[in-house]
Amino acid sequence: MPRRNRKAGNFLQPTLEGLPAGDAGQDVLDDAAAAHVLLNGTRHATRLDLLLSTIVEVLARGSQETDALVAAVRAAWPAADITRGDVLEALTVAQSGDQRLVHRADGLVGEVWHLDDAGRDEADVARQWVEGIRRRALVDMCRRAQRDFRPCSEAEAQLWVARLTAALDAGIRAGERAYVGAVEMGSPTALKPAAVDSSAIFRVIDRGADEDVAEFLRAAALAALDPTDPFGEEVVTTLSTSSLLHANLARLDVAQEQRRVGLLDGQSAVLDTPILVQLLSGQAVRGPLEQMVDAARDAGVNVLVLQHYLDELSGLVQARRTQASDLKDILDDPDQRSAFIALAGEDSMLVAYAQLRTEGVVSSWSDFEAYTTGLAERLRNRGVTVRPHGNSDYEQVERCRAALAQVITDTGGGRGAEAIGRDAHTLAMAMRHRRRFRRENKGTAWPGLFVVTHDRRLSPAYEALNPEACGVPLAVPPGTLTLLLARIRPVPEAAALTAAASRMMTRDIAERVTVRYPPSVAAQLARSLAGEGGATDVRVAQMPSVERAMEKATETADDILSEVLRRRAERMREATAHVGRLNDDERAAVDERRLAAEQERDRAHAAWDEARLTAEAEQKRVTQLEEQLAATLTVEQVARLRRRTGIRSGAIAINVAVAVWLSTQGEWFRAGFVLLAGMLLILQTSAWARDPDVRLRDAVVGITADTLSLLVAASAWVPSA
16 A cells, blocks of 8 residues: 655644555553453453453443354454354343443344443443553554654554454464464363464564564564563553453353362462573563462472482573673673563573562672572472472483484484483373372372473473373473363362463563573674664564574674664665655645635635624523513412313303203293303403403403493394394
8 A cells, every 4th residue: 555645635644654554443441441441450251241341342332133243252262262142141141230331122123132321331431441551552553663764743653553453362362372272162182282283473563564563563562562661562562461351251150161170179280490591580471480380389289399400400500600700791781681571581590580680679799699599499389399209210211302302303403412311200200100190099180290391392292191181281381281270169269360471471472572692692793782772673673574684694793783784774764765755745734724824814704704793692581581481470470370260160150050950940031141141251251261361350350341341232122032
């Protein structure tokens, strides 16, 4: 789609450079509004509550006929397997109670559902919540663009935020498959994780975008996924937590599924070395894991740390002492330290140390060593069991070693002999524990023990040694275990556990879509890119496209730095050209503003004339209303007229009775005279009965005069007869 020509358009509609104008569509943040009441604790995270929130959100966009409403709710929760009966049940609840959320009315083709007052209030609060998130995201986007790219208008920032959130949502949903598949049906084979589409984020960003804008937004996406970077944190947390609520908690209170899955009470979970390193990291990484450990303990899971993993952790700390000393100047500088944390992925121990330095938990490597030594005691205080592996069958350990080595060979990559030996002991211990658990707990779906790890090689090695095993993998990611705990924990805890799992999930996605470097390369890049280079250049160095560009190079830090700086020069050159175009367009915009001002002045004069005529008409109407008000009867006057009407009606009744009596006596002449007098009475007292200001004396005078005239006429008529 071509760019809009600013000179040809209204000056009030700014050019949306870099993305197709109008391409943003509906912001995906709007879809998160349905989870607002759950994320903020207004309701419990049950299936019914989630459906109620969804119904309110759908009807907030317009009333719906029943079939359309069911379809919209199903579309909102594609992984929840929602039926028409589920929606109708929720509608029954939603229209009952003191505070009704919805009400039903008859439409042209069937029942139509509308929001009631309570539903509108809830929708308004959710919309304000989403608008707050979007508003803060716009501020973050403008600041980041100003610092690392170029100034952007509010309209551009809105378009960029919409594109960025759509891309993050696509990546989160793609990465979520591993987590949804782990718990959706609770069956043994459902725990197998699916592959993550690491390019989903960049595909959405690149669609129809200029390269300079696309590169900036790619870097912004990587920053948003990084748990240690505050940029975009609220958006990512909202999207990912809402997404997991959509796919998992919608089935949380299905009793039949819970009974089939069973509780995790009596299961064991082993934390491997990388998980222990993360428990030594910054709060953004450490916090969700600590929440997982606490929830597992409360659910009756025996969380284990094997001594040989603690020994490995201690060895890693000792081995990194020299490197930490060499990196002292980088880790002492906040900007360089932040860049190093983003770029160094091969050695997470040094990254953990840098994160704790940033948070002020430690101030030196010696402090970090002491902090690491205290990990075992901190874990014991959380209810974690620290123990040896307990293996005595070394032939079994050797078979485990061979199976693991074969998987490593088949999948590529390498691992040291000592690391393979430690994992072989874990495999042997797991096999022994699972066999005993199945023997003692026949009929349960759970295997008895999991290894909480990101290592994908343990499960294939275990399955190679146990071909009869029925599909429950040995290794599960921490996010998967957290969501399993969310299914069986009391519902008030479910949303919090899901939020913790979502942070783990986004960290996993970030690791899959970013390029990391050895500490030495990361250190050199940090020195060159931190500070003046800007955070965007650091993120560009993490892009897979940079890695592809370096495939035929030696891929030293100098090569990577040259590629990143070349891209920066192109990006800034385009940014400068964009600002120049804005300056040229501004001159045309001045003329448009002058013309618009003159038109506005003419409209103001016309509006003044119209207002004057309207005021005159209004004054006339007020005068008429005052006259009508003056003619309005008081309560006393109304009572007076009622009495007069009663007197008049009584006199007429007497007149008629007398005339009838005279006629029965044969006095037809007198009877006719009496009736004629009654007619005169009706005519003469009409005004007196309608108008309280008319006096009775006036009516009596009129009646007397008419009666005398009648008598004169009658006396003249009788003789002639």
